[in-house]
Amino acid sequence: MATLNLKINGKTHTVDVEDDTPLLWVLRDHLGLVGTKYSCGIAQCGACTVHLNGNATFSCVTPVSSVGNSEVTTIEGLSENGDHPVQKAWEEIDVAQCGFCQPGQIMQAAAFLKNNPSPSMEEIDNAMNRNICRCGTYHKVREAVAQAAKTK
Amino acid sequence: MSTITREGRRDFLKIVGTTAGGLFIGFNWSSCDSPKVEVLSTEEVLAQVKNFNAYLSIAPSGDVVIYSPNPELGQNIKTSFPMVVAEELDADWSKVRVIQANLDTEKYDRQLTGGSGAMPHSWERLRKAGATAKYVLVAAAAQTWNVPAEEITVESGVISHKGSNKTGHFGEFVEIASTLSAPEEVTLKDKKDFKIIGTPVKNVDAKEIYTGKPMYGLDFYREGMKHAMIQRAPFGMKIKSMDDGAARGVSGVTDVVTFGNSVAVVGTSTWPLMKAKKLLRIEYEADGNVESTADHDRIFKDLLENGKADVRRKDGNVDQAFKTAAKVVEAEYQCPFLAHSPMEPENFFAHVQGDRCELIGPTQTPDRARQTAAQILGIPPENITVEITRLGGGFGRRLRADYVEEAVEVSRAINGPVKIVWSREDELTGGAYRPAVRYKFSAALDDAGNIIGYKLKGVGMNAGNTTRENNFPSGAVENVLIESISYDSSITTNAWRAPITNFLAYAEQSFLDEVALAAGKDPVQLRLELYERAKNNPVGELGYNVNRMIAVTKEVAEKSNWGKNPNVKQGLSVYFSHRSYVAQVADIEMDAGSPTLKRITAVTDCGMVVNPTGANHQVRGGIVDGMGHAMYTNLTFENGVPKQKNYDSYRLIRLKEVPEINTHFLDSGFDPTGLGEPALPPTGGAIANAIFAATGRRLRSQPFIEQKEFSDIKLEIKRT
Numbered sequence: 001m002a003t004l005n006l007k008i009n010g011k012t013h014t015v016d017v018e019d020d021t022p023l024l025w026v027l028r029d030h031l032g033l034v035g036t037k038y039s040c041g042i043a044q045c046g047a048c049t050v051h052l053n054g055n056a057t058f059s060c061v062t063p064v065s066s067v068g069n070s071e072v073t074t075i076e077g078l079s080e081n082g083d084h085p086v087q088k089a090w091e092e093i094d095v096a097q098c099g100f101c102q103p104g105q106i107m108q109a110a111a112f113l114k115n116n117p118s119p120s121m122e123e124i125d126n127a128m129n130r131n132i133c134r135c136g137t138y139h140k141v142r143e144a145v146a147q148a149a150k151t152k
Numbered sequence: 153m154s155t156i157t158r159e160g161r162r163d164f165l166k167i168v169g170t171t172a173g174g175l176f177i178g179f180n181w182s183s184c185d186s187p188k189v190e191v192l193s194t195e196e197v198l199a200q201v202k203n204f205n206a207y208l209s210i211a212p213s214g215d216v217v218i219y220s221p222n223p224e225l226g227q228n229i230k231t232s233f234p235m236v237v238a239e240e241l242d243a244d245w246s247k248v249r250v251i252q253a254n255l256d257t258e259k260y261d262r263q264l265t266g267g268s269g270a271m272p273h274s275w276e277r278l279r280k281a282g283a284t285a286k287y288v289l290v291a292a293a294a295q296t297w298n299v300p301a302e303e304i305t306v307e308s309g310v311i312s313h314k315g316s317n318k319t320g321h322f323g324e325f326v327e328i329a330s331t332l333s334a335p336e337e338v339t340l341k342d343k344k345d346f347k348i349i350g351t352p353v354k355n356v357d358a359k360e361i362y363t364g365k366p367m368y369g370l371d372f373y374r375e376g377m378k379h380a381m382i383q384r385a386p387f388g389m390k391i392k393s394m395d396d397g398a399a400r401g402v403s404g405v406t407d408v409v410t411f412g413n414s415v416a417v418v419g420t421s422t423w424p425l426m427k428a429k430k431l432l433r434i435e436y437e438a439d440g441n442v443e444s445t446a447d448h449d450r451i452f453k454d455l456l457e458n459g460k461a462d463v464r465r466k467d468g469n470v471d472q473a474f475k476t477a478a479k480v481v482e483a484e485y486q487c488p489f490l491a492h493s494p495m496e497p498e499n500f501f502a503h504v505q506g507d508r509c510e511l512i513g514p515t516q517t518p519d520r521a522r523q524t525a526a527q528i529l530g531i532p533p534e535n536i537t538v539e540i541t542r543l544g545g546g547f548g549r550r551l552r553a554d555y556v557e558e559a560v561e562v563s564r565a566i567n568g569p570v571k572i573v574w575s576r577e578d579e580l581t582g583g584a585y586r587p588a589v590r591y592k593f594s595a596a597l598d599d600a601g602n603i604i605g606y607k608l609k610g611v612g613m614n615a616g617n618t619t620r621e622n623n624f625p626s627g628a629v630e631n632v633l634i635e636s637i638s639y640d641s642s643i644t645t646n647a648w649r650a651p652i653t654n655f656l657a658y659a660e661q662s663f664l665d666e667v668a669l670a671a672g673k674d675p676v677q678l679r680l681e682l683y684e685r686a687k688n689n690p691v692g693e694l695g696y697n698v699n700r701m702i703a704v705t706k707e708v709a710e711k712s713n714w715g716k717n718p719n720v721k722q723g724l725s726v727y728f729s730h731r732s733y734v735a736q737v738a739d740i741e742m743d744a745g746s747p748t749l750k751r752i753t754a755v756t757d758c759g760m761v762v763n764p765t766g767a768n769h770q771v772r773g774g775i776v777d778g779m780g781h782a783m784y785t786n787l788t789f790e791n792g793v794p795k796q797k798n799y800d801s802y803r804l805i806r807l808k809e810v811p812e813i814n815t816h817f818l819d820s821g822f823d824p825t826g827l828g829e830p831a832l833p834p835t836g837g838a839i840a841n842a843i844f845a846a847t848g849r850r851l852r853s854q855p856f857i858e859q860k861e862f863s864d865i866k867l868e869i870k871r872t
């Protein structure tokens with residue numbers, strides 16, 4: 001067991017957990033931040049995507065002990081009122097079917113656009129290829145990222 | 153700690169309480185009786201709550217609330233149902249709100265999601281409820297203003313009388329309206345006057361989804377509850393011995409309990425359980441057939457040759473037709489097992505307390521969850537409540553209640569509230585799969601290339617009838633024999649999006665392509681000739697509407713420029729399932745020396761389109777699903793255990809692998825029919841036929857990428 005101070009969504013949280021606990025389960029089980037989803041646990045699907053210092057990271061394979069002083073941002077902290085340009089584009093394009101993969105898709109897209117504000121379609125495809133959507137909303141994901149890039 | 157919002161019933165009662173004086177319309181959402189609608193006072197709603205299965209309430213503020221019974225798993229029903237009510241009501245859509253109802257078998261008779269059946273089932277009832285509400289509101293306004301009701305108009309929640317220059321919103325009339333009685337008959341709108349139906353209304357849950365609000369079963373938490381994960385036995389095996397010492401030693405694990413051939417590790421959070429599960433030392437021994445994929449292949453071939461078949465349909469004299477044939481075409485097609493793999497893994501919350509039980513989680517069949525729990529616990533179903541959370545996908549997996557059963561068992565064993573969660577590995581190895589199936593097709597052709605005989609024999613695993621005997625081309629061929637064989641497998645199987653047709657359509661549509669080639673006919677022409685026969689001189693019973701088949705086929709030929717460009721190699725597939733008609737054409741072009749799948753054109757006749765956004769989603773999603781599994785996904789068994797245990801080996805389609813998909817909808821004038829499934833079945837056939845057109849390779853098994861015929865084809869997928 002270790003006592004860790006984590007910087008999440010601009011606040012410091014103290015948790016007592018085993019070192020090897022993935023950040024995903026600390027967020028979900030210990031802090032009640034369940035917007036970050038579990039689906040594969042092995043860095044394949046992107047449902048658990050959060051930002052570590054602004055970079056998209058699979059929280060399911062990130063041991064909490066490795067987070068250190070990094071700033072963690074989850075879907076709950078992406079924007080105050082759900083009005084981040086990516087969230088707005090997602091609403092506008094009406095991307096979701098079941099919706100389960102979408103917080104991860106949004107976090108992936110937000111980090112990507114921060115580093116690459118005017119991407120080509122091919123760059124969008126490469127970035128978003130990391131996230132699986134079982135409902136097959138890929139066309140809309142693509143469209144929404146392009147739209148978010150435009151309206152930023 | 154977060155707690156999932158538990159509105160449901162309490163919220164409903166609150167609405168009743170806070171909107172005293174509001175208007176309530178009770179109606180039967182989906183009963184088999186003719187739609188019955190009544191206007192109720194608040195007291196009557198409370199007293200008669202059992203007589204109606206859905207409610208529409210209009211508050212004095214003008215807010216419209218619709219109480220929705222069917223589980224939402226992405227098919228967008230929570231948005232499309234209220235659209236229908238609001239249309240007939242002429243409501244202001246921005247003032248309409250939808251609440252997910254809990255399970256209540258006395259109120260709802262079809263509270264499930266499956267079979268693409270909800271909209272066709274409820275269409276007329278929803279419309280009538282809206283129209284009745286409007287009727288009494290108009291009558292109330294007429295009474296208030298002392299003007300004839302016929303002179304009153306309604307638009308966007310506002311009631312107006314031109315002559316006297318009076319206007320008012322719905323809320324102003326609800327009190328009087330609630331004292332009036334419902335008319336015997338209401339006039340429904342002419343479809344051409346629809347203002348909401350047919351427009352792209354956005355998902356009513358969008359904001360919650362995009363801000364990560366707890367809405368799914370996996371997100372549910374209650375103070376004091378335990379978590380549990382379960383180790384299940386391989387198929388066909390049972391526990392011989394078990395040592396849980398090491399698992400119990402993991403910090404955070406509070407208990408290990410065994411029931412049947414399952415072992416549950418219980419604890420205070422998820423991660424320790426994932427670790428502890430790996431430390432369980434369980435020895436298994438055979439308890440029935442321990443099967444591997446190699447066995448299935450052998451069994452299929454053997455049963456097709458020698459098995460006793462159930463005759464599903466017989467027209468004319470097939471033997472004679474094949475004897476006199478100028479040409480016979482024969483081919484066998486086979487598909488593998490598949491998991492459903494919804495993104496949200498299986499999970500459920502259960503709290504057993506004496507002779508009562510509370511259940512919360514994602515299910516497509518809440519009543520089955522309740523019945524299962526009642527049986528395990530030996531208590532009356534009325535003592536069990538089921539609350540439905542939003543489903544992170546279903547695809548048929550959540551029609552089963554196996555994971556509900558587990559939650560109940562563990563809760564009873566530890567005597568407290570628990571949420572069980574499956575890992576992805578659990579979902580792939582302990583699943584209930586789309587069963588493998590093998591088909592043998594034969595066609596007899598005469599000199600002119602006409603089909604004079606057609607045979608189909610299917611053999612499936614736990615599949616019951618593996619055919620759709622009254623589907624096309626039955627009815628279009630003089631001599632037909634359709635047979636089915638079922639093999640009892642120890643592997644659990646279950647309905648998977650578009651059961652049977654998810655593979656049968658591909659096999660049949662590919663086979664028809666083979667027949668067209670042998671007959672020297674263009675695939676569109678071949679089908680049109682067969683349709684003509686079915687239309688003018690049908691043989692036996694027809695399970696489909698020929699005119700709708702003709703229309704989608706002609707339209708897809710037109711929209712895809714069928715046969716017009718020699719550089720585009722095309723594959724056609726047309727299929728009827730779940731009451732809807734979908735025709736698809738896949739286009740392959742040579743691009744930088746590689747055959748490249750560029751686009752799929754789809755024409756759908758699902759009757760009237762209620763929500764174009766939702767309809768597009770379902771068609772494109774169905775095509776992506778159909779394509780992904782046809783191309784990439786395989787689940788094979790070795791000694792009762794699947795070899796593919798997670799998404800690194802169980803390959804799902806990704807964003808870069810989807811081509812352009814162009815969707816078109818035909819307005820056939822019919823009422824809305826299902827759309828959650830029908831777009832999936834034709835896709836594999838369209839792609840396989842295009843691959844044949846481009847490369848001369850015929851793919852008779854899925855997934856395509858694992859077939860030897862495909863090994864040297866470098867198929868690219870590109871959007872233009």
Ligand code: FES
Nearest residue numbers: 040041045046060
């Ligand atoms: S849950 Fe982390 S990538 Fe799938």
Ligand code: FES
Nearest residue numbers: 099101133134135
């Ligand atoms: S919307 Fe269902 S998994 Fe993506």
